[in-house]
Amino acid sequence: MGKHFIHISDYNSNEIWEILYLAKELKTKFHKKENYKPFQDRSLAMIFAKPSARTRVSFETGFEWMGGHALFLGPNDIGIGKREAIKDISRLFSRYNDVIMARLFDHKHIVELAEYSDVPVINGLTDYNHPCQIICDIMTIWEQKGNLDDLKICYMGDGNNIVHSWLQLASRLPMEFVCCGPEGFEPDMETVKMVENSGLSSFELSHNPISAVKGADVIYTDVWASMGQKEEAAQREKVFAPYQVNKSLMNNTGKDTLFMHCLPAERGREVTDEVMESKNSIVFDQAENRMHAQNAIMVYLSNNLS
């Protein structure tokens, strides 16, 4: 999977740091409006089987800033896996495009897309993980704190795709990671084992929000019902309610704790409006960094083509 970006754990810590330093450099270039065109005459195919605001706009804007052309293919355009086999789309797009980014439901499908592609494939979220998001998240924390030493992250809510990418990062960079949510909504245990087997980070599964957030540098949350689960939203709201990130929970850490959310947020459910708008909320710095982190991933992959 070396030439693709499917899981953070496909990369070692040096490679992850290389991407982070590159992201920082590209952010400065972008803000200075420097002329930086490594993707001149290149194209990026963006395949979306699910909706998106940040991923679509940040990939498209970033790739075009770097001199390339990005094509948006929405859920009704190519019918990946329905109208046409994934492996056929993969080989076809490899002939037209220089990079493929895809947001799909089934994780096996992004793996298959990568397996048959001659050009780098980037995972823009599956039901299982969301690696671009978590590279951007750790970049944002690094920026805010100046280092990643003695980091405690407390994730509050559903053990979903966001958590799986956090766990894969924790198997590569040291941290204390607590996942706190209702029973029955834990993350995938095979992915938890990756952290335990790495011997690098500590992982705690908690059902108690009050004790889970103690000493946390960051409280992170995400929607209680992900894309593809929205019909379960009302049912989930009942069990997830005690895990809402509100002012009282933020005040319970014993620290000046940052608030993060991958967005889109459902204000009044997993997070209150008050916390989203508070001075400790860094959600828009975080969202901005999606573009810089992804630009770095694309440059890194094109520099390291085997």
Ligand code: CP
């Ligand atoms: N965080 C994120 O991936 O946002 P979108 O679903 O809007 O792309």
Ligand code: NVA
């Ligand atoms: N867990 C959310 C993340 C959105 C960026 C979802 O999959 O819908």
